[in-house]
Amino acid sequence: MTAVPKISGATRLYAIVGDPIAQVRSPEVFTARFAAMGVDAVLIPVHVPDARFDAIVPALLDIGNLDGVLVTVPFKARMLRFATHLGETARCIGALNALRRDADGAWTGDMFDGAGFVRGAQAKGERLAGRRVALFGAGGAGSAIACALAEAGVASVAILDPETGRAGALADTLRAAFPGGRFDVAGSVPADANLVVNASPVGMAPGDGLPADLGTLAPGTLVGDVVVSEAPTAMIRHATACGCRWVNGRDMHAGQVDVLLNFLLPHGPRPR
């Protein structure tokens, strides 16, 4: 990181809110990107204690030189009500991870966790439209990815989750939002799947294996894994062993930074 973030009285603020906050990497990443773009802004970590969320957020949004907010655990759903306008994905999923101040002072919010996966795949030259998806996990990350994949034009999504109730609810949500697609709860990976995505927590613990027995994957299958880890996860190792291409948690995060910068700075970088 060679760019020097310099803070003056005229510097614009972006905040990431969460509880806890010390683990987030966005302040480093975005502040460096702002500097590289010539935008006089910093992204600051803001530790909002859970019990004070509803009181702190409206005050934050009233700060005159604060232009955007990123949202992390546990506030992605609770932030929804502070947006003046909601993007399609946020409305579909019922959660958001970014808010931006518009020229008229209104706050527009949307959810980019899934768009980050799509952008990360596209950045690696992968084509997603028409793919038949098997998705592990119907939680926050899985819902966001399912929605973004549907927007990217996949043909179908088979949703695998031990909690079949939330898998079914997600399938219903997707059917309502994307009438042209096929969205089903599944107990195993369909034989014709050619995009297999792990959005479950399996892989986060060092000894974790695959989210399910995947057999040998056809080489044209694209494998995705939301887990960010030093060593490749079992899922990514299996993809490599089968000769498949993959998109991992780092690709997804890098993709999301680009997507979020486009959202936060819709008119491009402003000169310093």
Place this chain on the structure above:
Amino acid sequence: MTAVPKISGATRLYAIVGDPIAQVRSPEVFTARFAAMGVDAVLIPVHVPDARFDAIVPALLDIGNLDGVLVTVPFKARMLRFATHLGETARCIGALNALRRDADGAWTGDMFDGAGFVRGAQAKGERLAGRRVALFGAGGAGSAIACALAEAGVASVAILDPETGRAGALADTLRAAFPGGRFDVAGSVPADANLVVNASPVGMAPGDGLPADLGTLAPGTLVGDVVVSEAPTAMIRHATACGCRWVNGRDMHAGQVDVLLNFLLPHGPRPR
């Protein structure tokens, strides 16, 4: 500025609040000093719109990783009620310009505008105790300087202000707080004054002259001027012409940075 302020999720926040805010220099100055001290913290500008002050401040003070607040125009008096504990000077003057979060979560506030002047003078080797002061201006800056000079042990303060009412009120406040000193409203600089301080706005406009006819100052007279300007003010030029030593607005601001850092980091720098 060679130190690189790097912002991570673990970075601690200090804020300066004001309306407007773009003109403040503290973010640059303090962020560089934190970095030089090895303290993982930044000072951010926070534009608090006047009408939203009472709603925003309590929320700011509830942010878990915010450890201190500097206060500028127009909030120095209104911030008083948000402090759990007040220092002597803040209580005496009825205004504060810094708040720090104590280990028990309480907020201690105090006013350092005057201490900055005293520190700036001391940094230049000037002795203040026993001096007979003529002070122009009984507003916020003048009150803070009068109080700090009284604490530093000056023998007397003659207060000159076209608004004689506020000059008298300041004299009364000082008499009550420092029973040993002599504090009077004056219409001209007493003949025996050997510390002449301009804390009035005279000198801020480029064409401004002296706050009053000062005649020829005795060489042992110390001259102070709160005005920060590129070119020397008429007051400082007059001091130089009379062979007097002086303390200007820049000396005062530099002194205040040291005093404020001691206040904000009472246990010294914490390692990164």
